[in-house]
Amino acid sequence: MELLEARIRRDGKVRGDDVLKVDSFLNHQMDVRLFAEMGKEFKRIYGGCGVTKILTIEASGIGIACVTAQFFDVPVIFAKKSQTKNIAGEVYTSKVESFTHGKVYDIIVSKEFLRREDRVLLIDDFLANGSALMGLIKLVEDAGATVVGAGIAIEKAFQPGGDLIRSRGIRVESLARIKSMSEERGVEFC
Amino acid sequence: MELLEARIRRDGKVRGDDVLKVDSFLNHQMDVRLFAEMGKEFKRIYGGCGVTKILTIEASGIGIACVTAQFFDVPVIFAKKSQTKNIAGEVYTSKVESFTHGKVYDIIVSKEFLRREDRVLLIDDFLANGSALMGLIKLVEDAGATVVGAGIAIEKAFQPGGDLIRSRGIRVESLARIKSMSEERGVEFC
Numbered sequence: 338m339e340l341l342e343a344r345i346r347r348d349g350k351v352r353g354d355d356v357l358k359v360d361s362f363l364n365h366q367m368d369v370r371l372f373a374e375m376g377k378e379f380k381r382i383y384g385g386c387g388v389t390k391i392l393t394i395e396a397s398g399i400g401i402a403c404v405t406a407q408f409f410d411v412p413v414i415f416a417k418k419s420q421t422k423n424i425a426g427e428v429y430t431s432k433v434e435s436f437t438h439g440k441v442y443d444i445i446v447s448k449e450f451l452r453r454e455d456r457v458l459l460i461d462d463f464l465a466n467g468s469a470l471m472g473l474i475k476l477v478e479d480a481g482a483t484v485v486g487a488g489i490a491i492e493k494a495f496q497p498g499g500d501l502i503r504s505r506g507i508r509v510e511s512l513a514r515i516k517s518m519s520e521e522r523g524v525e526f527c
Numbered sequence: 528m529e530l531l532e533a534r535i536r537r538d539g540k541v542r543g544d545d546v547l548k549v550d551s552f553l554n555h556q557m558d559v560r561l562f563a564e565m566g567k568e569f570k571r572i573y574g575g576c577g578v579t580k581i582l583t584i585e586a587s588g589i590g591i592a593c594v595t596a597q598f599f600d601v602p603v604i605f606a607k608k609s610q611t612k613n614i615a616g617e618v619y620t621s622k623v624e625s626f627t628h629g630k631v632y633d634i635i636v637s638k639e640f641l642r643r644e645d646r647v648l649l650i651d652d653f654l655a656n657g658s659a660l661m662g663l664i665k666l667v668e669d670a671g672a673t674v675v676g677a678g679i680a681i682e683k684a685f686q687p688g689g690d691l692i693r694s695r696g697i698r699v700e701s702l703a704r705i706k707s708m709s710e711e712r713g714v715e716f717c
Contacts, residue, residue, distance in 0.1 A: 366640045367603045369596040395586035400593040400603065406559040413557045413590065450556045 338512035364397035376405035379488040386485045402460040416444040433472040451480035459487040467498025528702035554587035566595035569678040592650040606634040623662040641670035649677040657688025
């Protein structure tokens with residue numbers, strides 16, 4: 338998606354060989370006008386797939402998911418990172434490894450919101466090692482529901498997550514796919 | 528706001544005398560069509576106030592904030608609950624006590640996204656003891672920026688947060704204000 342790639346070129350900041358800071362428009366400060374263009378693109382890609390729910394993971398996926406959901410006219414569910422006493426009853430759960438934070442945590446979603454008949458679009462801001470996305474896929478599969486595919490804002494295509502998940506037969510569409518990056522040369526897209 | 532009150536009456540679940548579960552439409556599964564109506568209402572209330580940024584706190588405020596921001600055509604910033612290595616540079620910080628989770632945590636926002644000239648609308652899903660909102664207000668004040676006011680989905684008016692913050696001269700507008708609630712009688716609005 339040209340608009341997103343141009344924005345990454347302009348405002349993204351590369352740190353080392355694998356950290357891309359996009360916190361001025363994607364995951365700390367959020368440009369909702371850009372999100373609307375991204376949502377339209379996800380709708381163009383997945384609009385014919387009978388999506389009934391969008392599933393994301395807190396926190397930085399929520400904004401993109403909610404704006405995207407307006408184009409699909411479906412609810413969003415966000416997987417929570419730990420169990421709180423405000424979630425009663427049974428939950429689906431899986432484990433996600435955060436390379437950013439260097440730890441493993443549980444994500445949960447209430448069983449009442451994921452039904453066998455649901456056709457679920459997964460939305461997230463980043464795809465790198467694929468741990469978060471694999472965790473979301475497990476939640477949907479545990480519910481007996483269908484993963485329609487994943488809509489990712491930025492895929493670090495030089496890391497293994499995208500290939501891993503596509504090799505399982507799951508459709509992954511990323512609006513910007515980064516082939517390589519460095520502080521000297523900036524970002525190169527696929 | 529009648530639409531939100533009706534939805535709380537229909538789908539909200541009271542637990543004990545002070546827990547209101549609205550996770551089927553507000554803060555776990557999210558009804559973005561309802562959020563759009565809430566966003567329009569916040570725009571009606573604060574549309575003439577020169578808002579330049581919307582500030583919320585992760586995680587459950589982000590969806591409402593992003594949908595609302597589309598009506599104001601301004602960026603959203605969400606305060607993060609702990610420092611990650613992906614936020615470099617200086618941050619504003621304050622402490623928030625979570626009664627739901629029974630702990631105190633730091634919230635942070637990068638200094639580069641809150642400027643002295645900003646006029647900030649605070650958005651959150653709940654107002655009860657006011658700790659989260661006070662934390663957000665401190666971030667804005669530390670930046671030398673202006674708090675235009677707060678837009679809250681559900682205020683537990685029987686808890687002290689709303690009065691506390693209004694007594695500081697800060698405008699707080701809540702779309703649903705709960706006077707009292709119990710498992711037997713359900714929710715009574717102000």
